[in-house]
Amino acid sequence: MPVTKIQELxxxxxxxxxxxxxxxxPPIAKAYTRVSQQVRDAGLLRRAPWFYVLVGLVLVIAxxxxxxxxxxxxxxxxxxxxxGALGIVFTQIAFLAHEAAHRxxxxxxxxxxxxxxxxxxxxxxxxxWWDSKHSRHHSNPNRVGKDPDIQVDTISFLEEDAVxxxxxxxxxxxxxxxxxxxxxx
Numbered sequence: 001m002p003v004t005k006i007q008e009l010x011x012x013x014x015x016x017x018x019x020x021x022x023x024x025x026p027p028i029a030k031a032y033t034r035v036s037q038q039v040r041d042a043g044l045l046r047r048a049p050w051f052y053v054l055v056g057l058v059l060v061i062a063x064x065x066x067x068x069x070x071x072x073x074x075x076x077x078x079x080x081x082x083x084g085a086l087g088i089v090f091t092q093i094a095f096l097a098h099e100a101a102h103r104x105x106x107x108x109x110x111x112x113x114x115x116x117x118x119x120x121x122x123x124x125x126x127x128x129w130w131d132s133k134h135s136r137h138h139s140n141p142n143r144v145g146k147d148p149d150i151q152v153d154t155i156s157f158l159e160e161d162a163v164x165x166x167x168x169x170x171x172x173x174x175x176x177x178x179x180x181x182x183x184x185x
Contacts, residue, residue, distance in 0.1 A: 052105045055096060062089045090123045
């Protein structure tokens with residue numbers, strides 16, 4: 001690495017400024033370009049409309065089945081099973097909305113946006129809230145303090161966050177020794 005003049009920085013002593021040469025780094029950009037081209041050549045980025053038709057059909061049938069089960073069971077504790085199944089179906093619909101928002105389902109961008117809005121609205125999710133949050137995630141993936149998907153919530157992605165958990169959230173910690181009442185503050 002080329003060396004420039006030595007400087008003094010507020011009592012740190014002499015600091016030698018260096019500049020990296022292009023050869024000092026692996027050719028990441030070229031590697032990414034090569035991998036991207038291989039992925040495109042293999043057809044992995046082509047739309048799969050029949051897959052999404054099949055997924056949509058299965059979800060409509062599953063949603064119909066859960067609604068029928070809800071009606072047929074009446075007042076019963078078995079409704080909790082229906083609620084669990086409905087949670088799974090709604091999550092799958094949210095994944096389908098995610099794919100539409102990434103413009104993977106239909107060939108036209110605005111049509112994908114409309115589909116994403118309809119699917120999100122069908123399960124009671126605000127598309128504009130999700131779009132804003134997801135755009136911030138893609139701008140800063142997995143960067144602490146910037147990616148909203150790794151903020152402390154139900155799951156702690158950082159050990160420091162998990163250690164600070166209190167109440168019922170502390171149940172997920174591996175070190176529970178010394179906790180007298182886990183579900184109280």
